[in-house]
Amino acid sequence: MDTEFLQRFADALLNMSYNQKVIYLGVVVLGAASGLAGTFLLFRKRSLLSDTVSHATLPGIAIAFLLLHAAGRYEKQMVPLMIGAFVSAWxxxxxxxxxxKYSRIKDDAALAVTLTAFYGLGVVLRSVIQQTPSGNSSGLESYLFGMVASMVIADAYVIIGLALVCGVLCLLCFKEFSLLCFDARFAQTQGYPTAGLDVAIMTLAVSVAVVGLQSVGLLLIMALLIIPAVTARFWTNHLGRMVLIASGIGGVSSFIGAVISSVFPRVPAGGAVILSAGCLFLFSLMFGRTCGWAIVVLRRIRLQQRLREVQFLRAVFDTLEKQQQIRLLVGYEFDRSLARTPVSISAVVAKRDWTDKTVAQAAGRLANKQHLVHVDASSIQLTKAGLERAIDCARNHRLAELYLLNYADVAPQNVHQYVEEIEEVTTPEIAADLRSLFHDELAAHEIPLEPHEVR
Structure with missing residues (x-):
């Protein structure tokens, strides 16, 4: 059984027939075009519009078939049916x-009303078609659930042409589309035809949905439009890169689905394509570089560790500073040479509600970075690099306190707690701005005294 499966898998990839090459080409290009159009739909907050559009193609297909039947053409013809689907969806x-525009109905209600009305009309017309002499052999079920195996080279050319049109239009209007997606009102004030641009984006989505009916069916084309775009969102925050990633994800998931359908003939290609896209979405949801769940958790852990290190070093510096309190009171600066002395760990964490495990982990990480050394089981000593980092941490903390006292009118008794809460967002750029703002204070004292204690 395993040998037979591997042979079928190898044949699907290495020994492709002409029909398989056509199918792979068509579905990959369709997936790429779907990711491209779906990205702008996503940022226009029109994700559910793809569901409405796909279901609304059914009455157009049914009406086109009935017109062909009335004209004496009983066989299924793709181009007239696609035209009917496009008109109905548009x-x-x-x-x-x-x-x-002309009522108080919100977007979700407008989409629901339109979807149910058009799809209900399509269901009625489909029942009418089934009562015609050629109704049972009409083949309209392929437009409901997809029929990739029936794709011919002419269908692939249509899909490639659509993808080229989508790509060229998005390339020419990328700036306008981007502005419309992120700030439509500003685009309107700048004189851009926002209504026309909105129609252009939705027409792209309609075109992709109509062409994709034969591949994945009207019930699943919505997923092929939206899943690649949503998946790409986990990997980048840049719209241009997101468009490329979404197109790539759409193409890859379509190819995987087509291969699975070739290896397992009883598995419908449309469902396999969507399941492949869903698997890529789940992987991105967990491990996406920008906002995947595992990546976010890892960043939080690293941020928490960095904050513990900063707080630990500040606590060590405060202890060393108290040892030189008399010198500081008479106007001397903090002496680095006198600070190279052992410090009791219990004195360092006396004001912290840290567990022994937390203290040991923070000290261990700082020791690995050669910022401190363990003198014995109960005391530590900062290295030269560790002392400089501790001084820098204390300086940034006290400058932040000065800022809150002088510019945010925070009460002196609360300022230390507020700085503790915002310390995680104090980036090096913010620290540099604070040093520039309090240049005079730093000129008087390299390390400012605790401002909330001075007041």
Missing amino acids: LSMQMVRWIR
Whole structure:
């Protein structure tokens, strides 16, 4: 059984027939075009529009078939059916826009009304078709659930042409589309035709949905439009890169689904394509570089560790500073040479509600970075690099306190707690700005005294 499966898998990848090459080419290009159009739909907050559009193609297909039947053409012809699907889907899109513009109905209700009305009409017309002499052999089920195996080279050329049109349009109007997606009102004030751009984006989605009916069916084309774009969102925050990633994810998931359908003939290609895209989405949800769950958790852990290190070093510096308190009171600066002395760990964490495990972990990480050394089991000593980092941490903390006292009107008794809460967002750039703002204070004292204690 394993040998037979591997042989089928090898044949699907290495010994492709002409029909398989056509199918792979068509579905990959369709997936890439879907990711491209779906990205702009996602940022326009029109994800559910793809569901409405895909279901609204059914009455157009049914009407086109009935017109062909009335003209004496009983066989299924792709081009007239695609034209009917496009017209019906485009009308549904305009209906949604009209309802939103001229009524108080919100987007979700407008989409729901349009979807159910058009799909209900399609179901009625489909029942009419089944009562015609050629109704049982009409083949309309392939447009409901997809029929990749029936794709011919002419279909692939249509998909490639659509993908080229989508790519060229997005390339020429990328700036306008981006502005519309992120700030439509600003685009309107700048004189851009926002209504026309909105129609262009939705027409792209309609075109992709119509062409993809034969591959994945109208019930699943919504997923092929949205899943690649949503998946790409976990890998980048840049719109241009997101468009490319979404196109790549759409193409890869379509290829994997087509291969699975070739290896397992009873598995429908449309469902396999969507399941492949869903698997890529789940992987990105967990491990996406920008906001994957595991990556976010890892960043939080690292941030917490960095904060513990900073707080530990500040506590060590405060202890060393108290040892030189008399010198500081008479106007001397903090002496680094006198600070190279052992410090009791219990004195360092006396004001912290840290567990022994937390203290040991923080000290261990700092020791690995050669910022401190363990003199014995109960005391530590900062290295030269560790002392400089401790001084820098204390300086940044006290400058932040000065800022809150002088510019945010925070009460002196609360300022230390507030700085502790915002310390995680104090980036090196913010620290540099604080040093520039309090240049005079730093000129008087290299390490400012605790401002909330001075006041």
